[in-house]
Amino acid sequence: MTIRADGVKKWFYDRKRGEFPAVDDVSFECKKGEVFGLLGPNGAGKTTTLMIITTILKPDEGKVEVNGFDVATNPEGVRMQFGFVSSDAALYDLLTPRETLAFVGKLSKCPKEKLSARIDELINLLDMSSFADTRCQALSTGMKQRVAIARALVHDPPVVIMDEPTSGLDVPTMQSVYQLVRQCREMGKCVLFSTHIMSEAEKLCDRIGIINKGKLLAMGTLSELKEQYGKPDLEEIFLAVVGGNENNGS
Numbered sequence: 001m002t003i004r005a006d007g008v009k010k011w012f013y014d015r016k017r018g019e020f021p022a023v024d025d026v027s028f029e030c031k032k033g034e035v036f037g038l039l040g041p042n043g044a045g046k047t048t049t050l051m052i053i054t055t056i057l058k059p060d061e062g063k064v065e066v067n068g069f070d071v072a073t074n075p076e077g078v079r080m081q082f083g084f085v086s087s088d089a090a091l092y093d094l095l096t097p098r099e100t101l102a103f104v105g106k107l108s109k110c111p112k113e114k115l116s117a118r119i120d121e122l123i124n125l126l127d128m129s130s131f132a133d134t135r136c137q138a139l140s141t142g143m144k145q146r147v148a149i150a151r152a153l154v155h156d157p158p159v160v161i162m163d164e165p166t167s168g169l170d171v172p173t174m175q176s177v178y179q180l181v182r183q184c185r186e187m188g189k190c191v192l193f194s195t196h197i198m199s200e201a202e203k204l205c206d207r208i209g210i211i212n213k214g215k216l217l218a219m220g221t222l223s224e225l226k227e228q229y230g231k232p233d234l235e236e237i238f239l240a241v242v243g244g245n246e247n248n249g250s
């Protein structure tokens with residue numbers, strides 16, 4: 001088992017709602033070689049859940065383990081296990097993609113000889129050779145997102161966590177992200193990603209968890225969900241689970 005979340009709860013406060021559970025008793029597992037999609041509308045609690053798994057936020061209740069490391073007792077251990085990609089690439093403008101990868105590789109103490117081969121490999125894999133030596137400030141959104149994904153993979157982590165990684169990308173770049181997710185699965189990595197795009201979850205995920213208002217309401221493979229809800233596709237399942245015209249106040 002690679003990611004195990006058990007009864008995770010996180011309270012937030014805002015003036016309108018007062019104290020409310022942004023993540024409410026969420027439990028799921030994501031295995032090696034599996035792509036798990038956390039599917040939910042805006043404000044569902046996807047980012048908060050991923051922040052807890054990546055040790056940026058502490059859960060108020062529940063337990064999370066990543067590759068056997070506990071986020072509460074060994075956050076440093078957890079941080080060595082994953083690469084994280086958010087929807088906002090957040091790169092250093094003045095570094096080139098190659099320099100960005102070298103910098104992050106050094107931070108993760110990747111041996112020098114291995115690192116430069118790894119960087120070349122990622123540049124090829126993500127089709128970045130035409131802009132590998134251009135400063136990030138001059139790159140398009142799609143190029144930047146490819147750099148962000150490469151950055152998350154430099155240290156070859158067993159777990160890859162992505163928060164709406166295709167938001168704002170054009171179709172060809174989205175496709176290259178999908179291809180990369182599949183490659184990660186083939187390499188035996190555990191991939192957890194969040195999305196609000198049905199077709200993305202449908203195409204990419206081995207298992208899907210549907211989250212709304214902090215609660216994980218349904219979980220399974222697409223065919224399990226189809227059978228359980230008696231619906232022909234994910235969109236209909238989603239509507240049955242979450243309810244039509246849902247406004248969750250975010």
Ligand SMILES: Nc1ncnc2c1ncn2[C@@H]1O[C@H](COP(=O)(O)OP(=O)(O)O)[C@@H](O)[C@H]1O
Nearest residue numbers: 012013014022041042043044045046047048250
């Ligand atoms: N730091 C915060 N303080 C108060 N409320 C927050 C904070 N961060 C997120 N929220 C609220 O928590 C809920 C879940 O947010 P989030 O996890 O970002 O959802 P998602 O990523 O699914 O869109 C939303 O209602 C959001 O407005």
Ligand SMILES: [Mg+2]
Nearest residue numbers: 046047048163
């Ligand atoms: Mg989010």
